[in-house]
Amino acid sequence: MTLQAVATLSNRESLCIGEITAREAEMARVENPEFDGFGLYLVAVDNDAPSAPAKVLAKFSSEDAALTLAKFFRASGSLIAG
Numbered sequence: 001m002t003l004q005a006v007a008t009l010s011n012r013e014s015l016c017i018g019e020i021t022a023r024e025a026e027m028a029r030v031e032n033p034e035f036d037g038f039g040l041y042l043v044a045v046d047n048d049a050p051s052a053p054a055k056v057l058a059k060f061s062s063e064d065a066a067l068t069l070a071k072f073f074r075a076s077g078s079l080i081a082g
Helices: 022-029 063-076
Strands: 005-008 013-018 041-046 055-059
Touching (some): 005 063, 013 063, 022 055
Antiparallel strands (some): 005 013, 013 041, 041 055
């Protein structure tokens, strides 16, 4: 199952849960080799440049962990309807 959730963080930035691109994985591995590009991640996206590589913030330990944060986004009212 592919999961993607987007939540507004500010006017300039959104938080996204989902898979990352090869370029995002490459950039993130500089800081943390655990960011191998497989699995689900929490990333920050620049709202002014949404197609630019996102900044990888965290890797989820499981799909259930990602779903828990997505539920929090929904409960807090910050989830963007798609």
